[in-house]
Amino acid sequence: MPIDTEAQFTDVYRAHYEDVLRFVRRRAHPMNVDDIVAETFLTAWRRRRERPRDPRPWLFGTARKVMLNANRGMRRYSALAVRIQEAGQGGMSVVTVDPTASADSRMDLAAAWRSLAAADQEVLALHIWEELSTKDAAGVLGCTRAAYAMRLTRARRRLAGLLGTSAAASSALATTH
The missing domain is CATH 1.10.1740.10 (RNA polymerase sigma factor, region 2, helix turn helix motif)
Structure with missing residues (x-):
């Protein structure tokens, strides 16, 4: 058009x-x-x-x-780093049962996020913060829908592994569309 x-x-x-x-x-x-x-x-x-x-x-x-x-001369992960401090403005929230555990959960999520590879951060950010469909996110990355879906699944697993296999971590990942 x-x-x-x-x-x-x-x-x-x-x-x-x-x-x-x-x-x-x-x-x-x-x-x-x-x-x-x-x-x-x-x-x-x-x-x-x-x-x-x-x-x-x-x-x-x-x-x-x-x-x-x-940013061609910089390391890839710093060129694509997502600033987790702005997560509250982007609409991502961690689902927890105990309100007193909320701060600890956010700190755990921030630490886990920083531990992820840049590619995992990018795939998750397109899904969580940008709220793109699989088709659109694949277009952003220049890959097929299947490749994006696989990358997203693997990134979720790696993030869940960093957070531990708690129900709260699973809920946080499940509530992001």
Whole structure:
């Protein structure tokens, strides 16, 4: 669904800017966020005639590629690190039965998250924070649905293993769509 006018592009920009900004904030150093978002929308403008029907996953994929290019010299996990401190703003919550255990659970989750490989963090973040379907998340990563589903399953298992096999950990992972 090509964009033929500046007004149409402005509508797409306004509709998706906040989502792209949140996506990038979770993955990039704060000093680089504005540049990455700007480059993402510049790419969208340049490729406006190729725009898919739902541009959100495509914009996430473009932002991801911009981040990888911007951080080529850095280690992969730091280029894709998701800042767990912003989890509360992103809507992810840990389900616990005992309210006094909530702080401990969040600390355990934060530590487990930091222990995960960048690839696992990215797969889980697309599912949990960005709330993308398997098809759309696979498109962001440039892989098949089956490959994404397998990566997600493995990442969940690794995170659950780091958290322990408690019911709370299983509930937290099960309630994320």
